[in-house]
Amino acid sequence: MQLRILGVYTVLIACLVTALAVPFSLAYSSHRTGKLLLERRADATRFSELADQAIRDGDTSGLVQEVSRYEELYGTKVEIRDRDGRRVAGGGAWSKEPAERALSGRTTAGLPLVTPFGPASAVVAEPVGRDAQVSGVVVMKVSTAAARRDVTLVWTAVAGGSVVAVLCALIAARRLARWILRPVTELDLTTRAIAEGRMDARVRDGGRGPAELRLLERRFNAMADAVSAALERQRAFVADASHELRTPLTVLSLRLENLEPHLTEDGTSEFAEALAEVDRLGRLMEDLLTLARVEAGTAAPEPIARAALRGRLAIWHEVYAARELTLTVELDDTGPSAAPPPAAPLPAAAARIADIALDNAAKFVPPGGRVTVRLEQGVLRIADDGPGLEPDQFEAALGRFWRSPGHGNVPGSGLGLAIASELARAADCELSLRPATPHGLVVEVRLPEP
Secondary structure (H helix, E strand, O other): OHHHHHHHHHHHHHHHHHHHHHHHHHHHHHHHHHHHHHHHHHHHHHHHHHHHHHHHHHHOOHHHHHHHHHHHHOOOOOEEEEOOOOEEEEEEOOOHHHHHHHOOOOOOOOOOEEEEEEEEEEEEEEEEEEEEEEEEEEEEEEHHHHHHHHHHHHHHHHHHHHHHHHHHHHHHHHHHHHEEEHHHHHHHHHHHHOOOOOOOOOOOOOOOOOHHHHHHHHHHHHHHHHHHHHHHHHHHHHHHHHHHHHHHHHHHHHHHHHHHHHHHHHHHHHHHHHHHHHHHHHHHHHHHHHHHHHOOOOOOOOOOOOOHHHHHHHHHHHHHOOOOOOOEEEEOOOOOOOOOOOOOOOHHHHHHHHHHHHHHHHOOOOEEEEEEEEEEEEEEEEEEOOOHHHHHHHHHHHHOOOOOOOOOOOOOOOOOOHHHHHHHOOOOOOEEEEEEEOHHHHHHHOOOOO
């Protein structure tokens, strides 16, 4: 927007300066042209009087000498002829059209406009004679060098002044545009910070900018406070509800287990299903509580060393072996410079996301399958060769309580990948789902720069 405002200001200022500079420059050129005409027509009039007297007396020697001295002094060609076209004095200045106009009794009324680009010379013609009787003509070929030099100096000064005026106006316009758009810029930075998860970001009220935009800043801060408070209440409700429900669910589970000796054979299956549902509710409460803690920023931020990550992943070998799955762990400790150095710890979220991805793979990959955990060039990938997901399901899979239509009977709360997504966001990581080749799913975590 600032560029557009400056563009509009530039066009308006340029048009205004041009509207002032061009007429002024042309007016000075017209003034200098008129001054040149008056100066040289006065000389032509004097020569006309001398020529009239010389023609009447029949002695043109003095006239010839006067014309010669004038040419030497001013470098201007002068040619005088009588009414029949015979040369009386001088030479080299004859021009048919101005001469014929002078022979008809009219003097030169104007010259071509003198500009820095020309013309190099102009013709001034004056009739010779008294009253209405024309006995000859004086033709002067006037050099415009001095006039063009004066016009060039004035035009250069005007152009330089115009450039300076435009630059000064642009500087002022730039400051004005920055002043106008400062609240918009601060709003943009604040909204970007909120979009990145910093819910406490607010626009600073610096008292700069138009009053209407400052009012918009205050209303935006009020809206952000209201939204932040609503989210906090929602998170607190989820956390409190999950926490408060853990004890009743535990008690309910214990009481169900205590009822087992008193069951008949017909109620055994119903008892097992009820106990499974209680366990599922317990896992759901734990996942909701974990998600609420992650969203509230209370999760442990301590980083984890690569050796600790390797040891944590080693625990999954027994789980996978029990399910007839193969787990391969490849942590690149000597990768290129783009990867974190061996001594640099990894975000704690990386280990928790790996646990979530491995738990999902253990549920969905059939026996005999393979799961690979690879860390290289700052990217952690957990790839499996299971059934995978459709491309249009990748984004939905990161949402809450989402279950694949073909795996609704698999145990789980549908919150695993949602928790992983929130963990990645809180740790400034990028979490994405990709298809594996030839089939399967890849959970990719791009770690932040060290």
